[in-house]
Amino acid sequence: MAAREAEQDGAFLVLEEHLRREHARLEERRRDLDNARELIGRVTSRSLGAHETSGEPLSAASAPSVVDRLLSESTGMVRNFVLTVDTGPALDEATMRANRSRIERGDDQRAVYPADVLTTAAGQRWLAMWSETGEDQRILPTTGTEFAVFGDSAVIALAGWDDLEAGYVVFRDPLVVRLYSAYFDLAWKYGVPAPSDENDGSSDPRLVELLELGLKDEAIARHLGVSLRTVRRRVARLMSVNGVDTRFQLGWVLASRRS
Numbered sequence: 507m508a509a510r511e512a513e514q515d516g517a518f519l520v521l522e523e524h525l526r527r528e529h530a531r532l533e534e535r536r537r538d539l540d541n542a543r544e545l546i547g548r549v550t551s552r553s554l555g556a557h558e559t560s561g562e563p564l565s566a567a568s569a570p571s572v573v574d575r576l577l578s579e580s581t582g583m584v585r586n587f588v589l590t591v592d593t594g595p596a597l598d599e600a601t602m603r604a605n606r607s608r609i610e611r612g613d614d615q616r617a618v619y620p621a622d623v624l625t626t627a628a629g630q631r632w633l634a635m636w637s638e639t640g641e642d643q644r645i646l647p648t649t650g651t652e653f654a655v656f657g658d659s660a661v662i663a664l665a666g667w668d669d670l671e672a673g674y675v676v677f678r679d680p681l682v683v684r685l686y687s688a689y690f691d692l693a694w695k696y697g698v699p700a701p702s703d704e705n706d707g708s709s710d711p712r713l714v715e716l717l718e719l720g721l722k723d724e725a726i727a728r729h730l731g732v733s734l735r736t737v738r739r740r741v742a743r744l745m746s747v748n749g750v751d752t753r754f755q756l757g758w759v760l761a762s763r764r765s
Contacts, residue, residue, distance in 0.1 A: 561675025564662060569595035572676060573662065577604045582657030584608065585690040586617040586641075589652035591632040595662060595674045609640045610733040616642045618693050619700065620649040633700055640735035644697030653686055661686045713740050714760055717753075 564572060573596035577584075584605075609615050617636065623629030624645070637643055652670075653663035661683050666672035677683065716726045723741070727734045741753065750756045 561663065561665065561677045563665070564595055564674040564676050566595070569674070570598050570601050572596070573601050574604050576656040576660055576662075577601070577608050580657040580659040581613065583614040583616060583655075584657070585655040585687060585694075586615065587649060587651065587653050587690050587693065588617055588619045588623070589649050589664075589668075589670065591619075591623055591629055593670060594652065606639050606733070609735060612735070614642070615640070616644075616690075616694060618644050618646055618649060618690065618697050621645050621647050624701070637700065638732055638736055640733045640739065643700035644694055645700050646693060646697050649693075653690075655683060655687050655690060658683055658687075710740055710744055713737070713744070717741070717757065718760070 605615075615636075619629075619633065623633060633643060651664055651667045653661055655661050658680065659678070661677040662674055663677060663686065664670065664672060665675045677686070712730065713726065716729060721729070723734055723737045727737045730737065741756075745751070745753070745756050748756060748759050750759055
């Protein structure tokens with residue numbers, strides 16, 4: 507009995523130490539993000555001495571055309587820092603098609619979401635839709651603001667850091683764009699991958715069938731109704747799970763399993 511109690515006490519001590527370390531890590535992350543937020547505030551707030559970096563107000567009427575232009579004309583990664591999936595600028599179908607087209611042409615898109623998107627059907631549908639399109643997603647306990655960085659061209663952000671009622675503004679100052687990008691990258695580092703409804707990759711029957719037919723990725727994408735990027739991501743997952751380095755090896759492994 508004494509030995510068992512000593513073992514339990516040891517387990518509790520290990521657990522307490524683990525919780526202490528995790529709490530310290532969370533506090534460090536919060537401090538880092540708060541410091542980055544303060545820096546962004548100093549650069550973008552004219553009341554604190556910023557020079558002509560105030561944003562251009564973005565009205566609901568002009569939002570679709572502004573976002574469409576940024577999607578089509580900018581290059582590089584789109585970084586989405588999401589406060590809510592229920593509202594936002596330019597959520598019309600045409601703009602979302604333009605966003606999907608950008609991803610499909612090969613430009614990376616990353617998004618950080620608050621954990622509460624996982625608790626609603628609408629949030630889960632949103633995550634699944636953009637994950638299928640090819641968006642890389644991570645989750646934080648909370649986000650606190652919302653913005654999108656279009657390559658190194660511009661930022662669309664809330665006019666008030668955590669105030670959805672304040673509307674949105676466009677920043678084009680290169681320093682402001684870099685600061686928002688840095689804030690996003692820091693948050694991305696601290697986020698965890700979004701859970702997926704996809705299986706573990708060891709079985710993807712429809713994809714396997716099409717691969718065995720010898721179809722190219724472009725044809726598979728058209729057949730499945732998904733982006734080329736998504737097909738390549740699913741093929742890469744199959745290769746990783748099956749421990750192979752080439753598609754030829756993957757074909758051999760899959761064929762050997764049927765025999």
